Amino acid sequence: MxxxxxxxxxxxxxxxxxxxxxxxxxxxxxxxxxxxxxxxxxxxxxxxxxxxxxxxxxxxxxxxxxxxxxxxxxxxxxxxxxxxxxxxxxxxxxxxxxxxxxxxxxxxIKLTISITVLQTKTFEILSSLSSLFSLTFSLRAGQLDQDIVEFFEEHGGFKSLKLLRFFAPLVPRLSFSDNAMTALEMIDMRFENFEGLFGIDTLKSLQEVHLCVNGRGDKITKFLVDDLKNNEPKVIVDQVIAA
Incomplete structure (x- = not known):
């Protein structure tokens, strides 16, 4: 052994x-x-x-x-x-x-952590990791404490990050400002409901956004997903189960 x-x-x-x-x-x-x-x-x-x-x-x-x-x-x-x-x-x-x-x-190079720590401070801490290629926030169904979900706005760093993923029942509002994650090429999100994805047009290296809606999703989620479809071909909705 x-x-x-x-x-x-x-x-x-x-x-x-x-x-x-x-x-x-x-x-x-x-x-x-x-x-x-x-x-x-x-x-x-x-x-x-x-x-x-x-x-x-x-x-x-x-x-x-x-x-x-x-x-x-x-x-x-x-x-x-x-x-x-x-x-x-x-x-x-x-x-x-x-x-x-x-x-x-x-x-x-690869970091997966619970979405329970998703907040602005978390991104400030991780932004200095010079070799980080893939960052995933994940949570199993039924584990999410609604009080933990916070809005974040990213202001730089992540010089090597190319893949950003969110796998959770609820993904909070995500907003990217100018010069955020300059190397990011792909965002992959799987959720039942989410609160929006904004500022992706400022991500200079972004090539694709994959969205997978598990279940029916609420009305707000459906509206936000449909709105993001207007960013095609960058935004791809792989699976949406309609009501």
Whole structure:
């Protein structure tokens, strides 16, 4: 097991006994936990935190954690040093804020985070990531707290970002100002309802906007989607299920 490089598709709960042995997997390059349910301050919680912190200094390149209720992904902010070798990071679930060390992730190419942290401040923090190619905001159905949704206006940065994605039941109003995301080539959105996409004509490198409406959508969503269709051929509506 010490030579194992990829460990994916695993579930960890409070009764998992193998977590204590993760430290031995010093060659691990990809760790994907698709279901995490552990009690804060419990032994499994502490052992997993320690292991991930250790992997970060041993060459871990991809970290994926889906944490719906244990609060583990929020504890990652307490790591003493950033996982500096990561090129892909995926933190989904009830994320309250970005880890403070994320601004030091100069090698990060792909980032997926919960839409629960979608706000102006988030984009200000991430805009300095010089290697970031793909940024995704995601949330499973039924998880969204309406109070978290905020308007953002992006003012620059993201020099390498080419793909911006939003996968959630509700995508809030998104507005881009002049000189925003100058390298962005594609916006991909999948939602049931959304509150509008504005300023895409200011995105100089934008080639395509893909919209997929899951379900019927409310009247406002239908109106906004129809309005965006006028920007064809850049805007493509792949699927709309009419009422």
């Amino acid at each position: 010490k030579a194992l490089r990829v460990l994916t598709g695993i579930e960890i709960d409070g009764e998992s006994t193998a977590v204590a042995g993760l430290h031995q997997m010093t060659a691990l390059r990809k760790l994907a936990i698709y279901k995490l349910s552990v009690k804060k301050d419990g032994d499994t919680f502490k052992e997993l935190f320690s292991s991930i912190e250790y992997f970060g200094s041993c060459g871990l390149q991809t970290l994926i954690i889906n944490d719906e209720d244990s609060g583990f992904i929020n504890s990652l902010d307490e790591m003493k040093s950033p996982p500096r070798y990561l090129v892909a990071l995926d933190l989904t679930g009830k994320l309250r804020k970005l880890p403070g060390w994320i601004t030091k992730m100069n090698n990060l």
